[in-house]
Amino acid sequence: MLKLKALLTAYFQTGLTDKKYDDSNRRIYVVNLFSFVGMVITGLMSFNAFIQQDYLLALVLFIASIIYFSGYLLQKKTHNTVLSTAFILYSLIFLMIYLVYSGGVNNTGPLWIFIIPPVALFMHGLKRGVIDNLVFIVVISFIMFYQNGALLDTEYSFQFKTRLIYSYLTVTFLSSFYEFSRNRTYQYTLELSKKYELLAKLDPLTKLSNRRDALLLLEQEHSKQKRNPMNISLILCDVDKFKLINDTYGHNFGDKVLIQLAECFQNALREQDIISRWGGEEFLFILPETSLRDANILAEKIHRLVRNLQCQHDKTTIHITVSMGISELTATQRIRDAINIADKCLYQAKVSGRNQTISTLAE
Template sequence: MDFKKLKRHAKNYLNTGVVQSNDTESNQHVFVANLFGFIGYSITFLMGVSAFIREDRLLGMVLLIACLLFFSSHLILRSKRITDPYKFSANLVTISLMMLMIYLVFTGGVKGTGPLWIYIVPPVALFFGGMRKGTRNIGLFVLVISVLMFYPNNEWLGTTYTFEFKSRLIYSFLTVSCLFAFYEYVRQSSFIRIQEMSQKFEKQAMRDPLSGLLNRRGMRVKLQDEFERSQRYNNELTVMMCDIDNFKRVNDQYGHDKGDEIIKSLGAVFKSGLRRQDSLARWGGEEYLFLLPETNGSQGMQLAEKLRTKIEKEQYTHEYKNFSVTVSIGLHQIVVTDTINQAITKADTNLYKAKEQGRNRCIIS
């Protein structure tokens, strides 16, 4: 088998149970669960076989049982019948690991070196359980091994340790646990911060910075969603293209800043006249695109007229003089044969007609 094939197999294996729609954090956990399960059953298998060779049958059996449990955690991730396979698998890995460690502390493992393995517990418990559950599990684990080790006269141990060894084992274990808990805390909070920032940037990429409305990119996403929905449920859907009349003159007369203020203000006026399910975007310089789900042409026309008259009455001031602007609107009720671009072009054509017929009016096909 060549290296590339081996790499692909390893990747597929480690991605068992990864769900495409899940967030990166959940999938990372599934990936690590597979990796840990793999390391867990490989090592316990080798150690189990080695224990049998040394004729330590009991240790060999325990290690092979642990190996089976680690392997089951991988099989669980493949299961389609279990509701939350990751949770089940992660709990199985953590509990099996802790039981194995308790056993190693109890028996001493090979020549009293068994307790050296307990340092695997903190990273695994914290990674799979998170801060709260992980810390609680580590606390329980320390309690159990402390009781076993410090019970008078070593009565609850299958081996003997010196007092110095036991106490230093617990101190060092607690130190490692605290460091891992701190690390997990920093990792988790950084991850949350990065996720929040990425959501914020994603939102910003869909918005027009001047008006705060959707930009073309954001509107394209809405158009696609609503278009598909209207076709699936046979719902009425209307698009409306609106343009400020003679805006060049407004800019020339009152300045670009005033022009910007008007673009922003019109967006807010339009928005206040829409329903929650409607979408509004700044489609171009002084052009707005409306998407009106569950709205037919005549309902769209009523809304367009309402908005047009509202804008007409809106007053702006420049150097103590009041003035107003008007808008022209072109509408189109989408039909089944339309593509998104065709629907927009038809609304645009109607807008052009409205401009031609003298502006400050609404036209529908």
């Protein structure tokens, strides 16, 4: 039993990716599930038709069973969900047309057509799924009503045929509404997930990367550095006497200062550079392909921009200064060690009078 369960699990999960909540995973899983269920049911129906000596129906159902399994193999080999879903769905539609034409066993064949609306809508989406259903209903309506059933291999009453069409249209409408609602819910959930994922990476005040995101980005740059040697410099920046600013002018003004500084810093950086709010009034600059000398040049540029920054409190202009420590991250170095060096340089800049930059270049 456990071995059978393991085999079925492996069958249903064929082609799934690591993206657990990806909608394409659901489609792949449904293709695998539907191919298995379709293969088993049509196989059993084929055996039943064979027992009842309806050999043509038995052959058709047996071929359908093979087709469903072939759809699974097609997806497994090509990883093309679009192709495999089309292969399975249109095979199903042709089988349903045949069941309407032949009547199946004791004229119960048309009862199976109601599986098409949900399957078509899920596999092909709302727009194309509706088109598939409308084309199918036109085809079977033509077959059933043309010259009072001249194209049929069996007989249905007029009442049965009209009620079959009305019922199918009702199921199609309800399935379409469900697919529309499901898609709206999925899109809303996806957008909400992206929004929260973005918020988890950003500092809510300055809209810069937060400490957690900065470390992840720094790890990515460090991995690139190990593959392709390049210089990476780090600048740890701290606002001078920020506590005094908060105590004197209030925390709202302090927040305003941080926001203005964040904009100022972003204007000074290149596209590939990364800046984050490291914590409180501290900012971390991650500078790929930047030597210590170039990082010092950038630091001087930042000092000039900050000196020209005008932070207004009522009618008073408050002048802000910053202190910075610079270090270089090497491919063989640990990230935290490089950050600690920048932090020590920042401390040295603070105790040396503030409003200056200290780097390992000066050692």
